[in-house]
Amino acid sequence: MLICSNTMFEYAKQVMNLGNTLFELLSEALGLDPSYLTDIDCNQGQILLCHYFPPCPQPELAIGTSRHSDSTFMTILLQDEIGGLQILHEDRWVDVTPTPGAFIVNIGDLLQMISNDAFISVEHRVVVKNIAPRVSIACFFSSHFHPASTRMYGPIKELLSDDNPPLYRETLVRDYVKHYNSIGLDAKNAMSDFRL
Numbered sequence: 570m571l572i573c574s575n576t577m578f579e580y581a582k583q584v585m586n587l588g589n590t591l592f593e594l595l596s597e598a599l600g601l602d603p604s605y606l607t608d609i610d611c612n613q614g615q616i617l618l619c620h621y622f623p624p625c626p627q628p629e630l631a632i633g634t635s636r637h638s639d640s641t642f643m644t645i646l647l648q649d650e651i652g653g654l655q656i657l658h659e660d661r662w663v664d665v666t667p668t669p670g671a672f673i674v675n676i677g678d679l680l681q682m683i684s685n686d687a688f689i690s691v692e693h694r695v696v697v698k699n700i701a702p703r704v705s706i707a708c709f710f711s712s713h714f715h716p717a718s719t720r721m722y723g724p725i726k727e728l729l730s731d732d733n734p735p736l737y738r739e740t741l742v743r744d745y746v747k748h749y750n751s752i753g754l755d756a757k758n759a760m761s762d763f764r765l
């Protein structure tokens with residue numbers, strides 16, 4: 570148990586390092602200072618969620634994780650070789666084929682909102698398999714477990730112009746996540762209720 574928890578802490582640390590680098594690159598991609606997204610605390614919350622999907626004798630009758638986009642700023646996901654993750658692309662479900670040693674990085678809803686749709690939060694789901702159990706580890710970057718976080722998030726002012734007006738109203742992370750959780754997975758997209 571202790572060995573496992575040490576491994577998890579080390580994993581969390583390494584994924585945080587990777588997340589910080591990605592936030593720098595994403596800031597630059599938006600034309601902002603490299604430290605912009607970490608300066609506004611997009612990395613100030615890390616949740617590791619380990620998923621276990623048992624093999625399913627009738628996969629066509631079940632779903633592993635229903636259709637959703639993540640409520641986070643960003644998610645770094647590690648899936649094993651069994652596969653099952655799919656993303657919605659042009660109204661079709663596309664398999665994300667496992668690549669050994671590779672992470673999957675999802676833009677989350679909060680990053681879509683603050684980037685004013687420059688980045689899009691991908692919808693995804695997990696289908697079950699009958700061959701073997703599947704394990705995945707999701708690392709969510711979101712500060713909703715920081716009850717003291719009073720920062721309001723809305724489209725980044727530096728990105729806005731007459732041609733690019735704000736598409737979302739400002740929100741606290743915890744208010745967005747509360748709304749997201751209240752409507753549940755497989756429902757309409759929670760972001761639409763924050764659109765101006």
Ligand SMILES: O=C(O)CCC(=O)C(=O)O
Nearest residue numbers: 620634648654695705707
């Ligand atoms: O298990 C996976 O591959 C994805 C899980 C997921 O979408 C999530 O935890 O938000």
Ligand SMILES: [Fe+2]
Nearest residue numbers: 637638639693
């Ligand atoms: Fe997800």
